[in-house]
Amino acid sequence: MGTKERRAKEKKQLQQKILLAARELFVSEGYENVSMRKIADKIEYSPTTIYLYFRDKAALLDSVCKETLLNLLNTLEQLKREKREPVETLRKSGKAYVEFGLKYPQDYKLTFVVRPQFQKGLGLQEGSVGEKVFNYLREMVSECILQKRFPQVNVETTAQVMWAAVHGVTLLLIDFPDFPWVEKDELIDTVIHRTIEGLKAST
Amino acid sequence: MGTKERRAKEKKQLQQKILLAARELFVSEGYENVSMRKIADKIEYSPTTIYLYFRDKAALLDSVCKETLLNLLNTLEQLKREKREPVETLRKSGKAYVEFGLKYPQDYKLTFVVRPQFQKGLGLQEGSVGEKVFNYLREMVSECILQKRFPQVNVETTAQVMWAAVHGVTLLLIDFPDFPWVEKDELIDTVIHRTIEGLKAST
DNA sequence: ATGATATAATTAACAGTGTTAAGTTAGATT
């Protein structure tokens, strides 16, 4: 009865192929400029075949974003493993977050801007990869407080403040590439550094 | 020869009417879900009439965003007039910026996310209203340094860090309304407060 | 191997999109 398994594997492969094509096109042309027909052309199937594997275009976006978040999560978890001073780990995590966004700018926007716009409410539901990424940040902050690097601040607030800071600088650098920014790394480092300094000095 | 002036005024009025309809629809339905035909229906003209007043849909978006930026600039300039302690003014400006974004979330996204996506490069050109908004921020920071509230930090870097912080928190609150945020005002105030505290403590 | 069956993929179609070119109407000028 190996045929059924083979068929199942083939289905998965085609699904993966569609996903890859979609990601490449979304990234290079932008979500709204990519048509189902373009994706179909790229994989050399008819447009409607895609609908046998994904409910609609938004579902395709969803899957692409989930992959992106898994990538980001991997990058961050790797950092955690190289155990360091907790504040240093937090700092490096922030930097890694921004650099991830700048390395895959379109993926980042797709995930953190386009997707929430196209499916409101389902931004960061329980058990999702997105939640796991934020949980990572919570942990990092907790660790800093536990080891008394920070005063007894509210973990949740602090994590959210950190997220806002890195999210902000990431999106600005992506969306306004022609703005006269100071040197990019200086800007990123300063954003992170000052957010953390403000934290130490805070109540 | 008053007829020509009258016609000119009528043209401006219709252009304004189109702009208003476009803004209302963009805001309520989202830029990509609004068709030229929908706008035309709203103002009870044929779709193609719009093209006599705006080059294309992107130009319409452009004009809407410019209005938004003017509104934001007004809000901020008003704050400057009620002269206060400079750090306090900076703090209030940050708060006003975020609140503006939350009051008109779709306008904000249109201006600071959607528009740069649809016309790359022209994000913040010389003489634009966007540039004026950022110049306002530069001034606020300068004032703080001049009056020795901050150490001798780099104005440009500091202004950009501030922008990143408020931009980040604004977008997160808009895009992930269902995320378990801490109390909204606490989050906003903490973002601003800690950015400024980090500044004082910094080199 | 052949016919039946289930599944995968396709074609055709619908209602909608931004936009252009050609045509029409209405108001001002002579």
Next chain:
DNA sequence: AATCTAACTTAACACTGTTAATTATATCAT
């Protein structure tokens, strides 16, 4: 009143996401 010109509309093109009906294909039982 006839002409001209600016304002507006109609018709059309090439595209979009998506559904329903249809065809091809590969697996199964005989």
